[in-house]
Amino acid sequence: MAVARFSRALALSLALFHVFPPVNGDDQVPLVLWTSGGTSAPGQSAPPAGHIVEQQQLSSILEKALNLGPKNVVLFLQDKMSIEDFTVYGGAFGNKQDSVFPNLENALRSSSSSLVLPAVSWSSSNAVMAQIQDHLETAPLYLDPETLNQLRLNSSSAALLVFRLPYGNGADLMSAKEILSENDEVMGQVMGIMKTQAVPYTAIYTALRPSKGASAASWEAGVGGARSLLQARDKYRERDRERQRKVKERPGVYAPVEVKEGEDTCILLWARSLSVSILRGGRWEDHDLTPSTFGEGVSPRVHGSSCDRTRARLVLNYENVLGHRSFKLIFGMSQRHYKVSARRWFTLDSVELEYDGTKATFNGSRSIYAPAEYSYRCESVTNFRWPQLVPHSAKNPANQWRVSFQDFQIQGFNVSRAQFSYASDCAGFFSPGIWMGLMTSLLMVLVLTYGLHMILQLRTMDRFDDPKGPAISVPLTE
Template sequence: MAVLWVSDKPGAMEFLLILLSILCTGSCSGQVPLVLWSSEGYPLPQQNPPPAGHIVSTGQLDSYLSSALSTAPQNTLVFLQDQLSVDDFTVYGGVFDNKQDSAFPHLESALQASSSPLVLPALSWEGSSSILPLLQKHLGTPPLYLDPSSLEQLSLNASVAALLVIRLPYSPGSDPMSPKEALRGNDAVIGQVLDIMKTQAVPYTAIYTALKPSREAQEMSMGVQSVGRTLLQTPSSSYAPVRYPNDSACILMWAENLSVFQERDQKWTRFELGPMTFGAGATVTFDGSSCNTTRSRLVLNYQNVLGHQTFRLIFSMSRSFYKVSARDWFTLDHVELEYETQRLVFNGSRNIYAPAEYSYRCESVTSYLYALLVPSDPKDPLSSQWRVSFEDFQIQGFSVSGNNFAYASDCASFFTPAIWMGLLTSLLMLLILTYGLHMITQLRTMDRFDDPKGPSISVPQNE
């Protein structure tokens, strides 16, 4: 709602969160918060907050950042979380729980050490998606996506501006404690990064925000549940799909999450390509892409992905006529992953297909766990080091008309596992009922009975 400035006093974080809970009651569910602070000894300029109940727009965010970065250290850390809401601070912070049980101990310590942190409780979704382009404009340097291990190997200079982005996932489960555990894990990453900056003795400006609110996402998930097979025409999201080319598109692609995983030290490191691919903050280029009536090739070019300077994700599609169905079909033949001089190919033509006039949609397209994408060479060492995952994925490589997807062919089969279980159970019950009826119809009554008034039957015994 409003911008709050908090001085460096004991209990500042608690006071901040109490004010946030008062100002944002019932009206901050559709926005994301933004917290900006600087390293100890580098105060931020004072600014006049907007009136209570005001949602900060992209233009106002630009003004706040311009004023804050005018005197702040030029080494800027952006902790970009998938989902975050003000309620996460008030529920899981140090206001209603004791200090030892807070989910944000490192963040609270950093805010208390900073003389004048800036807090925007209600930032519009457009503003959150434009945070990286705005910072790039003010700092004059492109964003560099890192993890803590990569940051330790990076030599920073206080006189040279750097825009460092650390992605923080947020995927709580059904357990009520899961959101708090996820936030506590992200806070530990924040503490680790700040310790590295302190060790290198480099002043910094830090920003903690998210791409979308967590509370609204949870409420929507409680009210609207996925029911397996859905046919879409336009993705339900705040950003538009990728279009190539922009003037007259022949390829459309969209995904809720576009992730790649690399194994390092027997641990999988995830990198989310979505913010670099979709929305106002997209930095992806399409050099090498092409399309015609029989072949389509979408090339997504990135920079600084998991420490690799050049990184490419390539979707290769083809269109063919099948006599059996008497129609054209398109298939996603390959998904290629290229970086530096390395190349890994995943095959998908046997699993990912749709009529040529349709688009293809699937809730999950991965190279692991019910994989629709299979490495072309399982013996290739790279196949065990990389994974790809596309959630709520939709693509169309032919017959594109306008900016919207055509009717979608969903990957969910008509006979889902639940339907098969119901059919088999019903068949088993029907067989039992049929057998029981058959046994009942075979029952016969005796046509002759003993006369109870007649002489009883005696059996002589030999002595």
């Protein structure tokens, strides 16, 4: 059975890794290859347990599979993955019913051609998509199950379908287990759609880089030791607390505002300055919210905040702001899939000022957005002076307010280990310095062009004085 071979390969590899740990054990990722039910590809023998597959050997394996196998390739590309993800969560040891990969195991069971590579070098796994693309001579299509359901494939033409899968690398190991289970559900949906369309395919499941967090946890825990797993999890939590304590102790730097869902952080907010202003009697009255939000010993009240997979809401509660006894600063965010870009994006839909039963609402979805796995950062976010926030309507009380966020950064989705992800910056491509350089260069080009045009317009004389004629004499007078 394919699943049995899969489990035996993983078990033997992990056992050998325990006895003879590789020098660069964190630099390998597993790769699983199989064909759809009813199709076959050339049989390939799995490498010996403990052997690391390098790029040349992997290229030979992929070339052999693609030459004689189905030309439609489904690539499940996970952000991170290690062999321990299968041994800890996949039921390779202990109770098989606890596996989070039922769809993957069913696919291996129904496939007549499958191959499990427990250890592929990191650089080789990164080149998998490029190798498939060069072999099929087709561009990759980044999809999700919803988009794939609307796509009609042809078994006679080659296609490379790429499905990006996240990975939970937080301190809580349960978050990784849940995300791996969701990834397996996505693979099940994709394989179900391909089966409905009756299109044969070759499937590959691998990752861009190893999941060092899960690897380290598994070595500390030992396979099947729930108590050790909890101890390792506490170790990572303690390390995060120590990191946050050091950040708070640095002068001039403070930790971001966090909103937790259970033990996991789901919303992060940081700014050098948060301030609001209200128009009264023809003049603006300002109030700085920064000291009540950030800083050592400051614990902002965030009750009323919430977060899930599609929506996030951060509520900052204050007292006695500009004469209002109760004042709330609310950030509403959402994420959804956009078919044009074939990826998920999150937007800051609204910024609300709620005071004494009145709401002033600003819309930010047109200018404040980022990929769902990124954070958003901007040097200045305001509703005046190049505004990114605009009043929700002409009659909205927001017209009487000004908000200003300096060095603003926010993330409401896919937060990992209480740290901001890579920031999508609002800065435009053309900065003032670039514009000055472009204008100066354009002016110099115009001057040189005009000079060259003048030189080309020079003409030689077509008539000359006769040298044999009488010389011109000029009489001298005294």
